[in-house]
Amino acid sequence: MFSDDEMSWFQQELSYSYKSLTAEQSIAVVLCFALPLGLFFFKRATGTTFKQKRRQHDPNIPWAPGYNTPLLGHALAYKKDPTRFLQKCQKSLNKSGSGGGAGLFRINLAGRHMIVVGANDELQRQVQRQPESTLSLRKAVAQIGFDATLGTQNVFVGTEFHKRLLKDTFYQDWNAFTRIATKQMNQAFQKELQLLDWFSTNLKKSNNDNDGDERNNDKRYIHVPDVFTLSRIVILRTILAVFCGTCFVEDRHVFLLKDFMTLQDKIEEATAAAAVLPRRLANWLVLRPTRNFRLQVQEKICIIIVQARARNNKSNKGKSSTSASGSVGFPQQNAKAADEETLPYYGPWLMEMDKHKMEVSVMAELIVGLVFAAHKNPAIGAAQSFCHLSEQEQQTTTNTSDTMQQWLWKQVRSEVKALEAARQATSSSPSSSWLTWDQVEEMTPTIRACVEETTRITAHSLGSLRYVCKELELKDEEGQIYTVFPGETITSSHYLYNVDPNLFPESQDQYRPDIAVQRLLQSSSSSSSSENENFSSLKENNTSNGTPPQTTTANMRRPLTFSGGTHKCPGERIAMVLMQYFLILLLEQDASAVGTMVPIDYGRATLAQRKGPVPIRVLRKTRAEKPTKQKQHL
Numbered sequence: 001m002f003s004d005d006e007m008s009w010f011q012q013e014l015s016y017s018y019k020s021l022t023a024e025q026s027i028a029v030v031l032c033f034a035l036p037l038g039l040f041f042f043k044r045a046t047g048t049t050f051k052q053k054r055r056q057h058d059p060n061i062p063w064a065p066g067y068n069t070p071l072l073g074h075a076l077a078y079k080k081d082p083t084r085f086l087q088k089c090q091k092s093l094n095k096s097g098s099g100g101g102a103g104l105f106r107i108n109l110a111g112r113h114m115i116v117v118g119a120n121d122e123l124q125r126q127v128q129r130q131p132e133s134t135l136s137l138r139k140a141v142a143q144i145g146f147d148a149t150l151g152t153q154n155v156f157v158g159t160e161f162h163k164r165l166l167k168d169t170f171y172q173d174w175n176a177f178t179r180i181a182t183k184q185m186n187q188a189f190q191k192e193l194q195l196l197d198w199f200s201t202n203l204k205k206s207n208n209d210n211d212g213d214e215r216n217n218d219k220r221y222i223h224v225p226d227v228f229t230l231s232r233i234v235i236l237r238t239i240l241a242v243f244c245g246t247c248f249v250e251d252r253h254v255f256l257l258k259d260f261m262t263l264q265d266k267i268e269e270a271t272a273a274a275a276v277l278p279r280r281l282a283n284w285l286v287l288r289p290t291r292n293f294r295l296q297v298q299e300k301i302c303i304i305i306v307q308a309r310a311r312n313n314k315s316n317k318g319k320s321s322t323s324a325s326g327s328v329g330f331p332q333q334n335a336k337a338a339d340e341e342t343l344p345y346y347g348p349w350l351m352e353m354d355k356h357k358m359e360v361s362v363m364a365e366l367i368v369g370l371v372f373a374a375h376k377n378p379a380i381g382a383a384q385s386f387c388h389l390s391e392q393e394q395q396t397t398t399n400t401s402d403t404m405q406q407w408l409w410k411q412v413r414s415e416v417k418a419l420e421a422a423r424q425a426t427s428s429s430p431s432s433s434w435l436t437w438d439q440v441e442e443m444t445p446t447i448r449a450c451v452e453e454t455t456r457i458t459a460h461s462l463g464s465l466r467y468v469c470k471e472l473e474l475k476d477e478e479g480q481i482y483t484v485f486p487g488e489t490i491t492s493s494h495y496l497y498n499v500d501p502n503l504f505p506e507s508q509d510q511y512r513p514d515i516a517v518q519r520l521l522q523s524s525s526s527s528s529s530s531e532n533e534n535f536s537s538l539k540e541n542n543t544s545n546g547t548p549p550q551t552t553t554a555n556m557r558r559p560l561t562f563s564g565g566t567h568k569c570p571g572e573r574i575a576m577v578l579m580q581y582f583l584i585l586l587l588e589q590d591a592s593a594v595g596t597m598v599p600i601d602y603g604r605a606t607l608a609q610r611k612g613p614v615p616i617r618v619l620r621k622t623r624a625e626k627p628t629k630q631k632q633h634l
Contacts, residue, residue: 056485061115063106064089073108079272082461083495083602090118090496103476111278112144115490116462119500121557122477124492128464128565135466137567140489143467145274148287149267149294153362154369162370163570169348170574178437180343181242182581186434188237188249189585192230193618197222222620223594226613231383231582232261232376238578239374244367245347247308256304259297263368264376266290272605275462294368301364305350312346378575380607382582385454387614388511389583390593404514408446415444416587437577444584449516451579456516456559457509458600458608459494464563466490495602497560504557519558561607590619 064074066088077085093105103120106113117123127135138156141147147155170177200223224230236257240248248256270290274282344351349370353363389412392405422443423435441448468488475481484490499509507515562569569575594617598610 057488058483058485060480060482061104061106061484062093063108064116065092072110075108075110078107078109079603081602086116086118086461086493086496089116104474104482109275112275113489114462115484115488116496117490117492118496119493119503120476121497121503123474123482124497124560125565126474127466127490127492128563128567130466130472131566134468134470134472135490136469137464137466139467139469140465140491143279143489144465145270145279145282145287148283148291149270150369150372151291151294151365153365154372158366158369159373161366162373165349165352166570166574169352175436175438177242178577179434181238182437182440183434184241184343185234185238185578185581186585188234188241189582190621191237192233193222193224193589193620196224196230197620220620221617224591224616224618227386227586227591227593227616228380228383228609228614230616232379233257234582234585235379235382235578236260236371236375239371241343241347243347243349243370243374245308245350246343246345247304247311247347253304256297256300259300260371260375263290263294263297264372266293267372268376268605272603275605298361298364298368301367302360305360305363308346308350309354315345374571374574377607378578379582380609381451381455381458381575382579383614384458384607384609385451385579385583386586386591386616387593387597387610388454389450391597392511392513394593394597404512408450408513411446412450412587415446416584419443419584420588437581440581440584441577444580445520446513446517447583447587448576448580449520450513451576451583452520452559453507453511453513453516455561455579455607456498456504456507457511458602459498459559459561460605460607461493461495461602462491463494463560464492464567492560492563494560494563504559586616586618589621591616 066077069076074085089105089107103118103123105116105118107116117127132138137159142152142155150158237249240257240260247253267290270282270286273286277285349367350363353366358366389408392408395405419435419440422439466489468484468486468490471486472484473481474484497503501508506512562572562575594615598612598614600608601611602608
């Protein structure tokens with residue numbers, strides 16, 4: 001049809017057009033093909049439909065201003081500095097008068113839209129008291145991946161199981177439980193210090209190491225590389241031994257303790273990533289790997305449970321596993337003779353699970369959830385309390401005119417000495433030589449106030465996550481009504497609430513334990529609860545060191561650190577005493593920070609941590625001896 005010349009010309013023209021296109025428009029061609037292909041794979045990977053569903057939403061709840069990038073929304077700004085981002089949003093909305101004084105506003109974390117309840121007391125109260133059928137905690141945490149990282153049993157069963165067991169066992173005989181728990185925490189603390197002492201001493205000998213720093217080379221002290229790591233392992237040992245039994249803290253299971261801490265770190269990182277990623281993408285990148293590691297840890301837990309159960313059954317043939325009161329688990333005779341008896345090898349949590357005929361795999365999963373809920377945040381709060389108190393001590397040495405700082409350290413040292421004297425006074429009686437936590441709370445109210453103040457200013461940026469199941473109207477103090485609709489997610493900012501100048505005008509975002517002491521004193525005089533009655537002697541205890549520097553009347557409002565209402569943390573009292581007692585153990589051995597304190601880091605899905613290790617030194621009480629079967633722990 002075409003001659004050879006015509007075909008040759010046509011091929012030349014085609015070749016020329018292709019070369020011209022390649023030279024001048026290659027970028028446009030690549031984009032034309034790559035963009036649709038990229039969107040297709042993004043849609044398949046994340047489940048995103050670019051035809052947006054038109055959900056109902058209340059226009060009275062404004063979007064957070066600024067920072068809104070395509071696809072990612074506010075995720076980058078939030079990830080960089082959560083507290084600063086939320087404070088800027090609230091401040092901007094306060095100026096514009098939107099959102100009920102910034103009580104409610106919306107954020108977009110990579111397609112995950114949330115309604116944030118900020119520093120508004122009335123709105124917080126209404127949200128916190130809603131039942132599970134209206135605002136669901138379980139559905140909310142499942143949405144951000146807890147069903148994968150912690151397992152479905154922990155999301156839908158675990159919380160109620162642990163809450164009921166706390167009430168039926170430990171809170172039924174609080175003093176009996178806490179006397180043995182006090183002993184266990186002392187033992188765990190000394191065991192870890194002994195291990196660190198032996199390791200550092202022998203390492204220096206083998207390396208002939210001398211770094212020239214007198215603080216590290218002083219033989220009177222044990223050098224601890226990081227107080228946060230120390231608090232985690234001590235509190236983890238205590239929780240496992242008291243709740244689940246000593247079978248979990250035997251020397252041969254030391255690697256399990258390391259696995260528990262690694263798993264908690266993985267869950268923390270996965271939760272933070274899943275909050276700002278579409279669910280399908282989060283599944284591939286972080287949730288499935290974390291789930292696989294959790295299953296490996298659970299296999300090790302199953303082996304320990306089976307072996308411990310066999311040993312327990314063999315030793316308890318013909319004996320009842322219930323206490324005199326009929327509750328499962330904590331032996332009464334152990335509590336009455338804490339010096340002579342040991343903790344149960346097969347603990348109350350395992351015994352209660354056996355009573356319900358749970359499968360071993362379910363028991364292992366619930367133990368993972370228990371450790372996750374009861375361990376890391378109290379450990380962080382305990383170490384952070386020491387860091388804040390140390391910062392106050394450093395400021396005291398440079399600013400001798402600060403009345404509050406001078407009073408604080410004088411009172412703290414006085415309480416530690418009083419506690420040591422009380423121990424020595426009861427040492428002649430084996431049945432009571434270990435103080436109960438009620439006694440610790442009563443004798444150390446200022447230290448308790450330091451812990452509470454630390455948790456107030458280091459609270460979660462976003463907490464109390466809820467999935468809206470039923471349409472709900474919220475009404476602020478000014479009468480403005482806001483409506484949240486089914487399918488929306490609502491969350492409370494504990495940090496915004498705890499540091500708001502209107503809600504906490506005396507302290508705001510500053511560390512003010514003197515204000516916290518006054519708050520505890522006022523709450524003890526206005527409440528008849530047993531917990532608050534422990535602070536009734538605060539006035540008498542303070543007379544020798546002077547009362548806290550006078551300020552305006554301390555606000556009676558309690559911080560929101562442990563949430564409130566329907567889903568208030570059932571283990572708040574245990575967590576507070578764990579943190580308080582660990583701080584006391586450090587103070588009793590003259591612990592002090594080494595070097596400049598590392599800044600606070602609010603970017604984690606926990607209480608605020610520090611941006612690096614915090615080395616400390618602790619007074620050595622005994623000679624460094626070789627620990628048995630534990631060198632591999634380090």
